[in-house]
């Protein structure tokens with residue numbers, strides 16, 4: 001991850017971020033389109049063009065706005081959505097529905113109906129109840145719906161347990177081992193409205209090496225052979241999910257996508273070649289690897305509090321409402337004082353948010369120059385799972401999102417106002433005038 005400063009001020013996408021903070025207010029999410037596109041092109045060079053019969057989707061849960069869907073459309077990736085809201089955003093951005101994968105472990109009937117009606121390219125079915133429901137919906141809509149079955153390969157990935165998803169004890173998917181999968185396959189084979197394209201797994205996020213993906217790929221291919229015999233079924237597609245780690249500080253190397261995927265492809269190529277059958281299409285769906293490092297969040301320092309014998313707290317005007325990841329699962333971030341890039345670091349400080357929770361800590365032990373009120377703090381690698389996870393806790397309006405391309409910053413999400421926060425409130429008539437009289 002490369003950090004550039006000019007005249008002692010941090011720049012992002014070629015623009016002075018202190019000026020962006022002055023013009024647009026803080027907190028502020030700033031995304032670099034050029035960095036997003038660079039990542040997508042690396043996927044093209046080092047995966048899609050390197051291996052035949054491959055496909056890449058962007059996992060929109062990491063960061064989705066209308067503009068982001070348009071970037072993904074322009075760059076010809078597929079889009080993984082996980083809710084009716086994400087699907088609707090894709091639709092409003094004219095995203096080609098045949099390139100949409102609809103995920104989710106508890107999709108509702110209206111969401112499934114919407115996906116079928118819109119012609120979503122794949123529904124990734126999580127469980128038998130959903131399978132039966134989807135079959136009925138597709139039948140009544142007169143659609144032959146292509147699906148993947150999400151399997152749980154029983155692999156524990158080396159990451160925080162809240163972002164592990166492919167272990168035996170997981171709420172996601174149908175276990176790869178056992179009869180459940182055979183029953184699911186037989187069900188689809190007997191359904192006139194569903195067509196089984198193959199299998200999907202996603203084993204966890206922020207994985208720093210290919211080991212877990214390779215283990216899952218091996219587990220899957222060993223089962224594929226059995227399924228051919230036991231259920232008479234061979235997949236045409238295998239989707240290995242996302243989870244490839246992003247860097248969170250300039251001292252970390254940004255991982256090369258090929259280091260994750262070449263060993264996975266080798267596993268598949270060797271197996272299918274030995275079996276003498278064509279390898280299924282292999283699909284990936286990274287989120288954070290594409291957008292995390294492209295984004296920063298700008299905050300303004302509100303106060304600096306020296307607590308003798310404990311810590312120095314630098315309190316900023318945002319926090320867990322715009323970035324819940326540190327409090328949710330201890331995610332670690334790196335920060336700079338954007339207006340003091342040339343000043344030396346002092347003793348470590350703790351950057352804390354403004355929410356009424358002691359756990360609202362953004363960065364522990366940050367080595368920053370001496371901070372004071374009105375300084376602009378830039379937190380790096382917040383492009384994934386920040387805007388998309390933001391809440392309005394403490395009635396804090398969600399920040400605006402800027403997208404920079406070729407040195408031009410466009411607002412792609414307007415920041416919320418206090419009025420926006422009350423927009424969907426309804427006060428029943430009986431409460432409207434209550435208590436307004438004299439005491």
Ligand SMILES: Cc1ncc(COP(=O)(O)O)c(C=O)c1O
Nearest residue numbers: 059202205242243244286287288
């Ligand atoms: C099914 C699925 N695919 C892809 C992703 C993207 O993961 P990441 O952003 O870590 O690449 C997730 C993340 O939770 C997921 O659940």
